[in-house]
Amino acid sequence: MKEKDEGELKEGEDFYWENGWLVFTEDxxxxxxxxxxxxxxxxPWRGEEKEG
Structure with a gap:
């Protein structure tokens, strides 16, 4: 049985697909x-971004 790598992304938890685009989740x-x-x-930091 393969163990999950720390850097491995989990679909549904870390990202999902929308119209062919990979979308990262808040988690x-x-x-x-x-x-x-x-x-x-x-x-989760959106709106706190520095205005350039």
């Missing part, structure tokens, strides 16, 4: 721990 963003500034749909 994924929280696990990552920071905002990348790309305006992701489920970013």
């Amino acid at each position: 994924y963003h929280r696990k990552r721990g920071y905002c990348c500034g790309s305006g992701c749909r489920h970013c």
Whole structure:
């Protein structure tokens, strides 16, 4: 039985597919721990992004 790698993404928990696009979930963003500034749909830090 294969063990789950720490960096392995789990569909439905970390991401889902929508019209051919991979969409990261809020859980994924929280696990990552920071905002990348790309305006992701489920970013828990959205609105706290620095205005450029």
